[in-house]
Each structure stands twice: as structure tokens, then as C-alpha cells.
Amino acid sequence: MRPSSPFFAKGAGALVIVVALLLAATAALWGTAQAQSGVVRGRVTDEAGRPVAGAQVGAFYQSFGGGQLLYGGSYNRQAVTGPDGRYSISLQGLPRGEYAASGDLNSISLLPENPTTFASNAVSVRNFTYRIVESTSENEYGNGAILAVANDIGEFTDLAGLELTLRSRETGQVYTKTVRRTGEGYAVTGLPFGSYEVSGRLNGRPVGIKPHSVDDDPFRSSVVLSVRPGDIPRVMRAMIKP
Structure with missing residues (x-):
């Protein structure tokens, strides 16, 4: 049996008080971290x-781990724009920290x-534009579909200056683009997703083309190639024979 001692009794009481204070402080901090009044809103045009x-526009936690929780779930929250192009995302209940907003429509990344x-406890505005571009400061391939071309096996022709004509099989619209060198080799970027009839000319002369x-498959004067929203x-890809 533990001997009765005023010292022990006082120590135990102090320990209980300290533990209680620590628990209260932890609960207060957790509540502060979770109870946010921030919101991010804006418009897509x-x-x-x-x-x-x-x-679809989302607010993504940036302060730790890119927004992913250790055991599933996320610190991210999303919304969909209404008929007026507006969205609003409450950050209530999300951890305190910095967030970033991004979005997409039909697999086309929105341009911020x-x-x-922005801070989780602030009222922030983030507007976006829905537009297909060939490249951005963050992505040399832009936000649309890509057509990459290469020589036939055993061929080493310089494809710089290759001009490609792409006719959309859905809309009939014609795109004429000159390839540029990228990390994928020679390519054209900034295309809407869809199916295209593709032909090409190099130094003013038609080239043969086929799926990579x-x-x-024999080389032909044109070929049909497709890439759909969500394709990864x-x-x-096509092969070229001058």
C-alpha cells in the first residue's frame, strides 16, 4: 500500500491539473485548426x-503532403460552376494552412x-479562363491534346519545319500547325480533344504518314488519329516518311 503523504497527494493533484491543461490546450488547438471561416470563390469564363x-474547381491543401491524408481521404474540396460560371468553396473544417485553386473542364486545365x-482563414477570389493553349509557363505541352511525330525506323530526316494539317472529324475545322521540338521530340500542341485526319508537308512536299x-501499316498521304478527354x-503519335 502506498503510504499516505501530503507530498504525494499534492504531486498527484498537480499532475492531474497539468494533464487536464494539456488536453484542453490540444483540443483548443485542434479546434482552431479545423474551424476555418475561409472561402475561395470566383468565376470561369x-x-x-x-x-x-x-x-470543376478545387481548393487543394499545400502546406503538407500535397493534400493527401496518411490513411486515405484528402484535405481538398471541390465545386462545380453554375450557369453564371461562378463557384464558391467553403474551407470550414479543413486544416489551417495554404491552399491553391485549380480546375478543368472536359480534361482541359483551366488557366488561372x-x-x-491563399490562406485557409481568408476570403479569396480566384478566377479562371477556359481556353486551349499550346504551352504555359508551367507546362511546355499546354493544356490540350498533343500530336508527336517521329521518323520511320532507320530514317534520320530533320523534321524541323514539318507542317501538319489536321481536319477535325467531329466539327470539320482545319488546324495547320508547324511542329516544334519538345521533350516528346517534334510535336504540335494545343489541340482540342477529338479525332483528326492528319496529313503533312516538309519543305513544300507531301510526306507519308502512319500511326506510330x-x-x-503502309505510309499513306493521310491518317486518322484520335485522343479523347481523359486519355492518359x-x-x-505518328511516323513520317519524306
Whole structure:
């Protein structure tokens, strides 16, 4: 049996008080971290300034681990733009820290007006434009579909200056683009997703073209290539024979 001691009794009481204070402080800190009054809101428009409905915009936690929890779930929250192109995301209940906003529509990444992060307890505005571009400061391939080209096996022709004509099989619109060198080799970027009839000219002369993955297919004057929203990678590939 533990002997009765005023010293022991006082020590035990002090320990209980300390533990209680620690628990209260922890609960207060957790509550502060979770109880946020911040919100991020904004608008998505097209190149002409018209509202874009149905775009998905998210607020993504940046302070630790890119927003992913250790055991599943996330610190991220998303919303969809309404008919007026507007969205609003409450950060209530999310951890304190810095967040970034990004979004997409039909696998096309939205272009941010202000790409900087924002605090979880602030009222922030982040607007976006829905527009396909060939490249951005963060991504040399832009936000649309890509067509990468290469020589036939055993050929070493310099494809710089190769001009490709792509006719959309859905809309009939024609895109004429000159390839540029990228990390994928020579390519054209900034294309809408879809199916295309593709032909090419190098130094003013027509070239043969075929899908890159079909080894025994003959080269033709044109070929049909496709890439759909959500395809990974978002690349069409073709082989060229001058």
C-alpha cells in the first residue's frame, strides 16, 4: 500500500491539473485548426468573357503532403460552376494552412488569373479562363491534346519545319500547325480533344504518314488519329516518311 503523504497527494493533484491543461490546450488547438471561416470563390469564363458552366474547381491543401491524408481521404474540396460560371468553396473544417485553386473542364486545365496560394482563414477570389493553349509557363505541352511525330525506323530526316494539317472529324475545322521540338521530340500542341485526319508537308512536299504503333501499316498521304478527354497520355503519335 502506498503510504499516505501530503507530498504525494499534492504531486498527484498537480499532475492531474497539468494533464487536464494539456488536453484542453490540444483540443483548443485542434479546434482552431479545423474551424476555418475561409472561402475561395470566383468565376470561369471563356475567351470572349462568357460564363462557363459545369467546370470543376478545387481548393487543394499545400502546406503538407500535397493534400493527401496518411490513411486515405484528402484535405481538398471541390465545386462545380453554375450557369453564371461562378463557384464558391467553403474551407470550414479543413486544416489551417495554404491552399491553391485549380480546375478543368472536359480534361482541359483551366488557366488561372492568379495562381498564388491563399490562406485557409481568408476570403479569396480566384478566377479562371477556359481556353486551349499550346504551352504555359508551367507546362511546355499546354493544356490540350498533343500530336508527336517521329521518323520511320532507320530514317534520320530533320523534321524541323514539318507542317501538319489536321481536319477535325467531329466539327470539320482545319488546324495547320508547324511542329516544334519538345521533350516528346517534334510535336504540335494545343489541340482540342477529338479525332483528326492528319496529313503533312516538309519543305513544300507531301510526306507519308502512319500511326506510330502499327509497324506493318503502309505510309499513306493521310491518317486518322484520335485522343479523347481523359486519355492518359493525351498524345497521338505518328511516323513520317519524306
